[in-house]
Amino acid sequence: MSSLWTPSGEHFPEKEGDGGDQPPPAPQVEIDEIRRQLASTPAEIVMANHCYGIFELATIYLSQTPPMLFEARLAIDGLGSILDGLKGRLGEAEPSLVEGLSQVRLAYVQVEGYERAAAESAANADQN
DSSP, rough: OOOOOEEEEEOOOOTTTTTTSSSOOOHHHHHHHHHHHHHHHHHHHHHHHHHHHHHHHHHHTSSSOOOOHHHHHHHHHHHHHHHTTTTOOOOOGGGHHHHHHHHHHHHHHHHHHHHHHHHHHHHHHHHO
């Protein structure tokens, strides 16, 4: 079952029959409630949350077999651009986001180097 993240927490849709005799809320009502919650949450928190999601996206791409280097680099560069552009405005999450960016950049370089070495090794083996 999928969930929906909002600033007030994660919400799981009810299964049919879980709500008793009450019909499920109309989708527009749910969307309006989510918008209300987002509007009442400081932008620095929402933006930091999105940055954490981009960081996670980059690590997912790097952890694939084979690693998805183009996609990982796009996510890493995007995260770097956001952090550079919002420097000093992301509140208490900013130091951990900057550290995370440094770590994922290092991981990218290591994975890319490993992939390059493996490709060169395979090419040399084919020539012999």
